[in-house]
Amino acid sequence: MRYVSTRGSTTPMAFSDAVMAGLAADGGLLLPESLPDISARLDDWRGLSFVETAGAVFRLYADDIPHDELDALIAEAFATFDHPDVIPLVEVGDVRVLELFHGPTLAFKDVALQVLGRLFEHILARRGGDLNIVGATSGDTGSAAIAAVAGRAHMAIFVMFPDGRTSPLQELQMTAATDANVHCLAVDGSFDDCQRMLKAAFADQDFTARRRLGAVNSVNWARILAQISYYIHVSVNADGPCTLAVPTGNFGNILAGIMAREMGAPIEQLILATNENDILARFFDTGVYARGTVHQTLSPSMDIQVASNLERYLFLRLGRDPERVRAFMSAFSEHGRAKIGGSRKGENRVDEAVTAVRVDAQETLDTIAWAHASHGYLLDPHTAVGVAAARRTADASTRPICLATAHPAKFPETVARATGQDPPLHPTLSRLRPEDARRTPIPASATALKDYIANQDDLARISDRTS
Ligand SMILES: *Cc1c(COP(=O)(O)O)cnc(C)c1O
Numbered sequence: 131m132r133y134v135s136t137r138g139s140t141t142p143m144a145f146s147d148a149v150m151a152g153l154a155a156d157g158g159l160l161l162p163e164s165l166p167d168i169s170a171r172l173d174d175w176r177g178l179s180f181v182e183t184a185g186a187v188f189r190l191y192a193d194d195i196p197h198d199e200l201d202a203l204i205a206e207a208f209a210t211f212d213h214p215d216v217i218p219l220v221e222v223g224d225v226r227v228l229e230l231f232h233g234p235t236l237a238f239k240d241v242a243l244q245v246l247g248r249l250f251e252h253i254l255a256r257r258g259g260d261l262n263i264v265g266a267t268s269g270d271t272g273s274a275a276i277a278a279v280a281g282r283a284h285m286a287i288f289v290m291f292p293d294g295r296t297s298p299l300q301e302l303q304m305t306a307a308t309d310a311n312v313h314c315l316a317v318d319g320s321f322d323d324c325q326r327m328l329k330a331a332f333a334d335q336d337f338t339a340r341r342r343l344g345a346v347n348s349v350n351w352a353r354i355l356a357q358i359s360y361y362i363h364v365s366v367n368a369d370g371p372c373t374l375a376v377p378t379g380n381f382g383n384i385l386a387g388i389m390a391r392e393m394g395a396p397i398e399q400l401i402l403a404t405n406e407n408d409i410l411a412r413f414f415d416t417g418v419y420a421r422g423t424v425h426q427t428l429s430p431s432m433d434i435q436v437a438s439n440l441e442r443y444l445f446l447r448l449g450r451d452p453e454r455v456r457a458f459m460s461a462f463s464e465h466g467r468a469k470i471g472g473s474r475k476g477e478n479r480v481d482e483a484v485t486a487v488r489v490d491a492q493e494t495l496d497t498i499a500w501a502h503a504s505h506g507y508l509l510d511p512h513t514a515v516g517v518a519a520a521r522r523t524a525d526a527s528t529r530p531i532c533l534a535t536a537h538p539a540k541f542p543e544t545v546a547r548a549t550g551q552d553p554p555l556h557p558t559l560s561r562l563r564p565e566d567a568r569r570t571p572i573p574a575s576a577t578a579l580k581d582y583i584a585n586q587d588d589l590a591r592i593s594d595r596t597s
Pocket of ligand 1: 379380384
């Protein structure tokens, strides 16, 4: 399988190169040249464990890594999850909840990042060399990326977060990592400053090449691929074509669902659930993608206005035509607004398979309260957005499957506000020791970031030589 850019001007590359590159050199995102059709395999795949399904899915796309090594790496990644089924499906009244939060940081991002960290390590071991992973986070991504890279060979990770603007628990999930290859940088500025610093560091091509920078955000194809696995697993094992509700921010999770459906997984409908940051809901209803301002909500990991993965969807939807993708993206960056046609003549709805739903704070709280009072089940606020969207739109007889993206213990304040009770402490969180916290304050400047990385990188090389 070869990988091509949505902007059309990179030479097609192998899976391992796509994983190491993250973003394409022409500024686009990487996608497989074609999507394998799995319809003939569905019967064979029914009854497989999630780990086995993921192995089968990765084989289709990661054909430059030997099967046994791929299987071992995937099994090891999901052995870090604390549930025997890895991603259990549970009944909560008229909906089913797919718990994707049993990994080391209690958020669904672990599913993809635990695999990605091991893929990096595997590829680096084979090719030689090392990698400095740099990221910016407003909360969940940072800890999941750290958990994926901490203590792994040939890699270091540098995570920037806005000092004082993540929750104390989120900060501790990052800073309590004791491995020497983890660097938490508390930036004196906002999340936007962190992102600007990140972009500036990557834009310096000399620096990027010399310091071997790598990225772990959801533009990395391997993250989408890992997520495709659970859509296929849950849909082939469901009784009949299913409806899935997906709490959406950067469009990485639901994109995997759209691609699984395109491959032939028995998925009837995908419900795209947003909070008050509803740019994607508006786009799927009207075809108009128009930037708004970012609202702070009860589901902070979905507080995003510009969804980087939408570009992959546009590429698929616009006939894999890079010209049309470029036209759309440049209209959007110039005017903050771009449009595509509807899925049928005379209709504005963009995709017959996607129903977009916006859920506000009150409905989110009401949904948490409903699940708790009626079924004794605790929802985190992100998952609650998806459950609310499913209960409002889907036919209850289809028993929609809602993807649970975080454990409720990660968001105790909102859960307590909705239910009147503090959620029980999760052992993963109570194990974190504030006395282990290590962080380095840095000013909000790209130079400060680059200096810090260069300095640590030099130290690592000196110790490599002396060891
Ligand atoms: C990242 C995240 C989301 C949003 O997922 P996208 O792939 O960005 O759409 C939803 N919920 C939680 C808890 C997250 O951490």
